[in-house]
Amino acid sequence: MLNWIKFFSVFFLALTSVIVVTIFTSAYKPIASVKTSAIEKAIQSEQIAEAEYAQPYNGIQTFVTVFGLDSKGEQKAVFIDENKKEASFEEVKLTDGISSDVAIEMVSKELDIKKLLHVKLGLEEVGPVWEVAFKNENDKLSYVYVLFEDGQWWKRILNL
Known part of the structure; x- marks a missing residue:
């Protein structure tokens, strides 16, 4: 009887693991x-010769920001709008603005960051922005948008 209990316990544990992995x-x-797809579009448009990584950004419009090197070896970010079939997309050289680390530093000077959730480069109506998402000391979700060009605060959404 004990062997049957062990067998079913292991069987259900394995089955649960397989189901969870399949769902994820x-x-x-x-x-x-x-x-x-965004990486392929950025390379096909010849704005990036070698892609490093891509991250989705959901603002007023949804973009996938592709980071990589252009043909001259300069680091760029290209904002791919999956709905448009353009030959070229908006882009920025990463040396023309602040880095994600500087954006985090600027936010942490004024607000307490208990847990940093993510920092994403995206495109809004004002231009490229860093979206810094974090939990504050009260475990409330907050978003701060910092302008890529000069590090000025554009928008704050605090204590959600």
Whole structure:
């Protein structure tokens, strides 16, 4: 009897593990597909010769920001709008603005960051911005948008 209990316990644990892995894998496929497509578009437009990584950005419009090197070896970020079929997309040289580390530093000078969730480069109506998402000392979700060009604060959404 004890062997049957052990068998069913191990069987259900293995079955649960397989189901969880399958669900997470299938849930991640759409975003992985969008990232791959954005990287291909950035390379096809010849704005980036070698892609390093891509990250989605959801603002007023949804973009995938592709980071990489252009043909001259300069680091760039290209904002790919999956809905447009343009030959070229908006881009910025990463040396023309502040880095993500500087954006985090600027936010942490004025606000207490308990846990940093993410920092993403995106495109808004004012131009490129760093979106800094974090939890504050009260465990409330906050977003701060810092302008890429000069590090000025554009928008704050605090204590959600």
